[in-house]
């Protein structure tokens with residue numbers, strides 16, 4: 278059984294100075310509003326409503342911390358970040374969250390890797406590239422989950438994966454990998470679960486270098 282299945286909600290934060298300061302490792306889930314971040318966390322943790330998932334875009338407007346526990350001991354965190362690119366958010370709010378996201382991604386020490394959720398039908402957008410641009414400066418790894426791949430056929434997904442692999446080459450020095458994913462059809466769960474556990478619980482370079490396609 279995956280260690281991620283032992284996840285529980287721990288806290289919600291709105292300001293960077295209130296982030297946990299226990300030094301435990303964390304992995305953040307970022308992506309456009311409605312891309313499927315909360316759904317991906319739920320399915321990886323094998324729980325229906327751990328992270329709130331919704332048909333209404335712009336639902337996650339705080340930074341939610343989910344703890345991974347072994348019995349009562351807190352081991353690490355999964356972090357659900359607010360979605361970006363939701364048109365109905367006013368400019369002031371959107372600027373506020375952009376500032377928070379960029380600062381968090383660039384300077385958060387316990388953050389060991391970024392999971393970027395990208396809607397397979399949409400592909401990598403400018404805003405996604407902005408996130409990658411910020412985070413890749415840190416040299417920490419990025420893994421892209423091409424969510425909702427159940428809504429496309431095999432050849433569309435294949436072409437998308439090839440495109441993405443080409444697009445991310447421009448970013449250095451982070452190692453960037455990508456895979457197809459579907460929360461509803463449980464596609465790509467095993468690979469992503471393995472990668473997340475490696476980032477959180479081993480952190481050894483060799484183990485993180487497993488190539489994922």
Ligand SMILES: Nc1nc2c(ncn2[C@@H]2O[C@H](COP(=O)(O)OP(=O)(O)OP(=O)(O)O)[C@@H](O)[C@H]2O)c(=O)[nH]1
Nearest residue numbers: 310311312313314315316331335336337360425460
């Ligand atoms: N078909 C399909 N639908 C999905 C998948 N993942 C998410 N959805 C649906 O997409 C919608 C948005 O999913 P969420 O997980 O709430 O997206 P989010 O990125 O957390 O959205 P915000 O919190 O608003 O930024 C929901 O209706 C989900 O059921 C998937 O892999 N396949």
Ligand SMILES: [Mg+2]
Nearest residue numbers: 314315329337
């Ligand atoms: Mg959400």
